[in-house]
Amino acid sequence: MDIPGPEPHPDGGAGAVAAAGGLHTYQLRLHARYGPVVRFQLPGADDAVSIADPVLLEATAHINQRPKRLFEFLAPLCEADNLQVLEASEHGPWRRLLLSVFAGRPSHEQHFARFTELATDLAVRWAGHGADEPVELQKDLTALTLRMICAYALGGDAADPDRVSAAFEVVLTEYLGRLYHVPVPGTEEERARRAEEALAFLRATVDEVVAAHHRSGGRGGRSDLIGALVESGASPARIRDTVMVTLLAAHHTTGVAVSWTLHLLGRHPEAAARAADELDRVLGDRAAPSYADLRRLTYLDMVLKEAMRLFPPGPYGARETTEPLVLGGYEIPAGTTLFYPFWAVHLNPDHWPEPERFDPERFTPEAAAGRPRLAHIPFGLGPRSCEGASLATVEALLTLSVLLKRLTFRPVPGHEVRPIERFVLWAADDIRMYARPRRPRGGAGGALRAGP
16 A cells, blocks of 8 residues: 655655745645655655654654764764764664763752753843843743753863853854755855864863863763763764764754743743742742752643643654564555654644643643653654753753743734744744743742742
8 A cells, every 4th residue: 555645746845845834834734634644755865754643653663773864964063973873783872871961860960050050140131121122032042051051061161161152053053054055144165164163162172171071080070971971982083973962952952942831831821820830839939949849840841841742842853764664554665764743743633632722731640641652752752862851851941940930921912933943943033022020929929039
């Protein structure tokens, strides 16, 4: 039985994607028309099979290979091998090492105070905006989360963290600009030179952190990530590559997740009030949570999950089959590019009634127990899922707690928020909102205390 899908076009499908407004929206249209399994032309990979049903996804969750052509744009960031497409035999040990760092509570707690300081600085700055001066959520929150991941990946050893952040932005702007044909100031030669200089600075910074690690014997406020890589015997190039990919993966994703969450709360004041009440109840007059408090912020966690359902930071993923599969009665040969349209999965009406409605109650334990395991996959699935998922959740919940404890957010009238795909699910003209200082409610009155 042939897999349904649109007729092929000589342009490799690029025109159809552009006409739909991007690959993320194209997937919604494809699955609405053709069903849960669709064959389509994927620019850069000839054709692919897209799967929007979480039950069918289970049969693919074991696959540990990515289609190399789709990830070639990341190759310039890596000196050794492109870490996004490592062979399974090499990827497994590397992933286990990353999980030992990123998923560990001791590592989260070690950096929690610095994360809190950075989030508080942003909250204070936003509180000082004029009454008619909106804040740009994406711009400021992605800058915040880049500072957070720089502090995490480089420990306390980066001599100039602001320069590190600026250099990474130069690199990211250049390489993503090439991928999406986004205009970037300067000639091609000037842009390439700026990116090469910034990349060289970042690699030199990592080398200095490694040297500091050796000088200290691995003690002190060093990077857990670099420490684990050094102790594993990783080469200098692999250490530098891992830091680059970590900055890339953790930068925009967490920042946009928080941005979309505040966007939704601004449009649903009853949910915002409930989140604020929970913060007042859990934190009292403290301005920021402790690490242990995060587990008690159950409603805020539900809000974040629902926001990442409606606006998954990474809107899709891809794998390559290593053996034949049968999905929904369709035969999928080995070597096929499988496309994971996370947004279409998250809006599948068979598993999410009224899928476009914002409803954090979907994530109560009782509601979640009634859904397939892979109905909600903002961090991907299987052995190539995001190693930093738990760290990103800590960063996001902490940032939301600090901001919502101090501020209320409301939309700017007339400002259109339109999702586009730029490696992450981005808003075309940012998300502009008015941020106002809030007065603590009920029994949490009095001035906010800075410490946990």
